[in-house]
Amino acid sequence: MTIEIPQSFWLYFTFFVLLLVDGLWCMLATRNLVRILIGLEILMKSVTFFLIAAGYLSGRMALAQALVITVIVIEVVVVVVVAGIILGFYRKHDSLDVGNTRRMKG
Amino acid sequence: MIWFTLLLVVLVLAALWASMTTTLLRSTLGLALASALLSVVMFSMGATLAAVMELSVCAGLISVVLVSVASLTRPRSIQEELASRRSRLRRIWPLPLVLIAAGVALSFVHAPVDIVLHLPKGDGDVRTVLWSLRQLDLFGQILILLAGALGVLVLFRKEAKDDD
């Protein structure tokens, strides 16, 4: 690579932050459970990207890849479980509106 | 480098589209696109194996799951849809502006960072690392897949029972 390390670090970091903000905003702005799940996925993308970038910059790409592979597996399991929970919620309330969940207080 | 940066920009745009578009199906599509773009990014950075995983699992499998969730649930009525869309739009429209502002602000930062460099690049093959150094993580993967399988069993079966 031709660019020097600090500069490229900030490049990666910038896009990491952008994806992160995007995902968080997506999660917080919506009331639809599936869309929250999508926001959550965007968050995971950002983190995946950051891990790869960190491996790339520090020269531990193999390690970073190994980590990312595990993260991806965990991610897919979480998504499946959450999808199951969302479906259960839908069957109960006949809606995907997160507003229906805000009933517990205290 | 320019191309690489552009790729990243497109990646963020795809994610932005996924979070802003109106229907769930398009949103899912946007996510799949972002995932695919990310795998290209990873590929170009040399993380080939992880890129393949990302492409097949995230862009493929997760999209399938999301699409099936979206199709198993009934879309809302038009009135509901319109009402909720309006309120959502009110909350989501600042997002692009925020992203642009954050991007611009961050592009001015060039503070030095103290990164520890491991030269020569690459500490062996990823397969070696995964299979000989990170068995515990592999075990964790198997375990979490098992947990996921149990979860499918519990959460989806419960549903079938409720149908009766």
Next chain:
Amino acid sequence: MSDLLLLVPFVAVVLLYLLPKRARTAGLWIAFGILALETAAAFIDRFATIDFGLLAPLGKLLGFHLATDGLSELVILCTGLVGMAALLVARRTLEDENEKFLFANLVLVAVVGINGIAMVRDLFSLYVFVEVTAVATFILIAAGRGDHVFEGAWKYIFLSVVASVLMLTSLGFFLLSTGGITLDAARTGLAANAPLAWIAMALFLCGLFVKGAMVPFHGWLADAYTAAPAPVSVFMAGIVTKASGIFALMRIAQSTLGGATPGREILLVVGAVTIVVGAFLSLTQTNFKRMLAYSSISQMGYIVLALGGDLRLGILAAGLHFFNHAISKSQLFANAAAIEKQLGTLDMDEMGGLGARMPVTAGTSAVASLSIAGLPPLAGFWSKLLIVLALWNAKEYAFAAVAILASLVTLAYFLSLQRRVFFGKPLEKWAGAREASVGLLVPAVALALITIALGVGFPFALKILMGGGA
């Protein structure tokens, strides 16, 4: 042979599915047996180094980089005890056989996760096992029949993902700053005072604060505990939250922070704020389980606070409080299960005078309450005393005073709980209420006896602990 602690429950889950359908009723007892073995393993001196003959090559083959020490044994012991209690409660409160079978399976998966957390020496593996435990717990909560299970599970998932993001980001920073993700690498980086390493550590701590429900990330816990089915809340309150959040913090404080000032100050402030906020929130609750949940938050604050004190004594005190709280809180949730089963409600405003109807439940819950409130001669007093001593020795006088005086609030809400539920005039409405069945009383009584025995015989226990490391 610490690998066995991961492998045996894992293999058991797989084998349980090979059982013929009719034999599945035994699932609960098989899980119980495995947890009993686990409890016993915690007592075997240097269990990790024992060679099991034929099994020895297995360890080499697998190449897990595990390490056990006093702290791991503590968690393993708590997991065994709490898991057994949860299984006993499940036996009496879950309705059909299938639910019980799945509960046993998921508990075993979570137990593998917790054992992993107890023994790993690597931040990423820590994350993986935390996630395994969390996924098993999501499913356990969501599998319930209550009205609020989705909400409870959902909030937990939402904040868990935030925690994951924080931890993974932190791992990225660790890669950049130290090139490694083992605990040792992290310690080296922190000792060299690399700014990126400190950022990474702060992020990781934040992730664990979410997992451990420290204020201001405590929002999920009360909902999750309240929504979860009775045996799940016993298990969660007893060990899941503590292992995946608090124990990880203990591990990090012990092996990476090394008493460095910035880390200690974070722990002190977060711990103290959590103690106070949790205690006052608990004071205002009307739901039995919800009050216990906020009390859990507050008590976990004590453990974190202890980590900010004098290092050696602090870890010892935190470990003891970990144990005491695991025992007493899971016992209180078992009491809650008994009450819910008998009355069908957990609203404390509807209760009163139950002490006469359910004397065993009332008596054991009083023991656990007083122990958590830190009254001698029960076990909770000694751990709190050690926590305060650790703080005092580290010259954190103000924090020590906060810790001491907050136990008055603890006492206040537990007295209010006792008053509203067990004392007062017996209500007409519950004239028919009777003591819960023996199956539900066994765990409560056993755990209460542990509390009393540890409290009364504490000086001897301390001697063993001091000798045995930790």
Next chain:
Amino acid sequence: MADRRAIATAARLYFVYATRIVDARAARSTGRGRELPFLRLRFPGDPAIIRRRAKGASLGRVGRRAVDGVWKEHERRNCASRGGVCPPGGGVPTGAVIILFSFDYIAHYENQNEYYTMAVVFLGAMMGLVFSSNLVYLYVFWEITGIASWRLIGFYRGKTDVLKADKAFLMTALGALVMLIGILAIHGLTGTFDLGAMKGTALPLGISALLLVGLLSKSATLPFQTWLPDAGVAPSPVTALLHAAVLVKIGVYVFARLFLSTFVFDEALRTIVASIAGASALVSAGAALVETDFKRIVAYSTVSQIGFIFLGLAMGNALGAAGALLYILMHGLAKAGLFLSAGIVEQNAGTKEITKLGGLMRSMPWTAVAFLLCAFSVMGIPPFGGFFSKYMVISAAVKADEMVFGAVFLAGALLTILYLFRLFTKVFLGEPHGVLAPEKSRLMVACVVLLAALSLVGGLAVGWPSELARVAISQMLGVAG
């Protein structure tokens, strides 16, 4: 951490109390559901008593040996000097009489098992406290008495009863926790929890103040006195046990242990304590004058008398201290008599309001006489026991040249006479209101009479108790009294 010797000692003490509780349980189970209360007389706490009575008793050989061992160990190690144990140990016979009284009094109510268990735990903890030579164990037993009194005060399950019990528990626990901070500070200062090892330490005023908060809250002295009158919702034997014989005296006793025999008792602290005690004595005596609830009057009287005990201790000379210890003993006997008389009146007449009572002299002659005798002792009329203790404290004030406090003390004594006479005339003399309730239970009356007689005998044969107090003081202060 605490040294091993103390650990072993405390463990043995635990064992003693445990055997005693088990013993109580066994007694109950042999009764096949019936209460066999007389068996419980055996364990009002003092290992010495146990040892004497253990000959043919049910403790069994092993238990007896353990008890013997503990006692000898205490003798050898002199954890608390033997003399020093005696005056608070005087609470034990009083406690025995009170428990005897409660056999009849409690018999009509539920939760008797809890009552007896807690009473035993309470007395046991109190003896444990007396024997502790280590601040941590002191604190442990201190809080156990708190737990026991929580359940004892909350004996009735009505909402206000339980609330008042919680209030008492929380207030004493607050004091105890503040005291715990003080204990930690002492540990920080001296590096030990062992009272013997820290002998002669000069405490900074701040730490002393922390300790004092705990002591005052347990003794229900101003400004922490409010829980004590409220705790009058408890059954009368409980109030007698807590307010007269044991609980409130613990604070005073530990004060003596800490400030007289362990730490340096400096001038500033002495003035502070004396002022608080004086104010407490006068204010609560005033409150006793205007109250109309029988038990609240007696309770305020206790607060007031505790003030005098603190005054005596704060005078700083051996005479005052010996007087205070004697005061603990005498006041315990007489005040228990007053509370128990209140219990008889309350249970038979069905009210505690003195405006609704009157002329009970006719239907309750024995109770009335016993009440009057006990009241004489509390007032300090010769030749009752109370006179000597009061006399010693006053002369200690004179000797220490603290004329102001001497005057306060005299004023307080005058008020005591006033409010006790007022109480007596309102309840036992004058026109009867409604039916005159008779004394039903002979056992209860006998207990009160016994206490009154003991008060009188304590005064007539004052040489023996005052010798004890003198020995105790000379051991505690290390000087010839």
